[in-house]
Amino acid sequence: MAKIKVDIFIPCFVDQLYPETGMNMVKVLERVGCQVRYNANQTCCGQPAFNAGFYDASLEVANKFLDDFISDESDYIVAPSASCVGHVRGAYADMFVTSPRFINYRSMERKVYEFTEFLTKVLDIEKIPGASLNGVATYHDSCSALRECKIKAGPRALLHYVDGLQLVEMADTETCCGFGGTFAVKFEAISVAMAQQKVEHALATGASYIISTDTSCLMHLEAYIRKNNIPLKTMHIADVLASGW
Template structure:
């Protein structure tokens, strides 16, 4: 299968290793990865902060770049949620019938990374091995918009050597929320503290998720506290093939 990668703006800039991991997993499974170089951002930050007018051209841009893709892989559930939940509204309120029509045919070909593996490629074992204690944080958009359910968990359960520890209250928001983390920094931090208590309580070495945005927020606080738990995108775990080569976290 030819899979087009939408890396997302912040992964491209801040988490290139997540992108490399996605490429590594998909190629290992025998697929061809394509990266349209003119891609930028899905418009989520602008849309969610109230800059709806700025989000519209970005939505158009995304759809025109990926319109003909066989499948689009996005390693960020909140960006997938933006596209699935709100692009149609943007087309509608801008009376853009072309965008609406292109979107309708494109949407069924858009997959969050773990969705792509489980729903499109029908896989649970991607041949990974990773000998660490891991806990999984269910990010809100993955949980409530994409309804990922136990898909990421099923993938993690098939990773050789991985010891998966359930995170208490895993359905509770970590407090990131995009610009919420800055506009309401006090409440965001209070929410994060509760999440950290839960993560540290598991004794896991790694906290993983399908969204680097939540993980950046969690990792930032873990580092501030001097905790040696590491936040790591699920793609990086699924890309690991043996513990010798991947080293220690």
């Protein structure tokens, strides 16, 4: 049987700050039988510029993204970020709607999936062979995963089958962590208070780990955790699924 061909999109946060998460995503994808390709010409999806109001610059980056991933050689495009996937599915649809490239965009967009979404909905996989992590963990629903990509059960199912891991739900798990990109800069006090609330809810579960689909959320929470010397560790779900083997 021919292997499923997957192009990976590595977001800015992962590329610059958490490259091991990208490598672990590749490790898992290959473990489940995918042929993984990486286009080194790829850059940003354009979300930071779009959210800051620089629409022309964002459209330029979106066109670059389309050029990089329009290839018919791949079956799917997978990213370890619901935030970026949500932007490509949502904002791009509006940006390209009057463009002669709209049909090209729709052809590409149908292949774009967040990592856990791809595993559970496309490959119909919930158990990654060999995945193990001893400890108690709680899961944070990122706003983009939950609200833009409608991802809820999939990551939890994957974590359920990680040997040695006990998953405990925290209070208000669907509440924002306070990052929100430029929100954390423009409204620092509110952003920090939201991170504090999220961390306190996580601590109340007795968890040693906070796990999520988005490194941006985890980076924000990790900053609060480190500054306050709190005994919690943040982990992207790709890092969890690649643990133990």
